[in-house]
Amino acid sequence: MANIASLLKTEITRIARKEVRAELESLKKANSHHRALIAELRREIAALQKQLRQVGRERIAVVNETKALNRKYRFSATRLAAHRAKFGLSAADYGKLAGVSGNTIYLWERGKSRPKPEQVQQLGMLKSLSRKAALAQLEKINA
Incomplete structure (x- = not known):
């Protein structure tokens, strides 16, 4: 048990x-x-x-x-050309970003003419953009 x-x-x-x-x-x-x-x-x-x-x-x-x-910007034809080349944009596309024609950009780069103070400000603000932001803005303009 x-x-x-x-x-x-x-x-x-x-x-x-x-x-x-x-x-x-x-x-x-x-x-x-x-x-x-x-x-x-x-x-x-x-x-x-x-x-x-x-x-x-x-x-x-x-x-x-x-x-x-x-900010007050100064204009330089060589710097404009260098910045446009850095972005890899044509004068016409860069002109669209700046609100002017491609021919105007070409004349500014060659020193044949100079932008107005308001346009210098616009170019200065373009220089503060990154390449990606500039291309996005160009897409909006073209759309």
């Missing part, structure tokens, strides 16, 4: 395991739910950080544009 102590011990162990298993199930579900929430929050944080960087870039662009508007 089995020892009563060993029977009690096995029954207590069985019941304890059953209760622990039930507790662990609820903890596993809660853990899974919390992990999903954490992942969602991380995605949200990444999206917000991306927006923050974009706003920062836009703010810097506005500040740079404001500085460009307040």
Whole structure:
């Protein structure tokens, strides 16, 4: 006949395991739910950080544009030609960005004529643009 102590011990162990298993199930579900929430929050944080960087870039662009508007520019025919070559644009395309004809750009580069002060400001603001931004602006003009 089995020892009563060993029977009690096995029954207590069985019941304890059953209760622990039930507790662990609820903890596993809660853990899974919390992990999903954490992942969602991380995605949200990444999206917000991306927006923050974009706003920062836009703010810097506005500040740079404001500085460009307040700045007095000087005209140089050789620098105009060098800047146009740096962007890899034709005189006609560069003229569209500056708001003048391609022939006018050609004459300015050759020193045959000089731009008006407002046009010098426009050329100065073009120099503050990146190549990518200038090409995007040209796409808008051509569209």
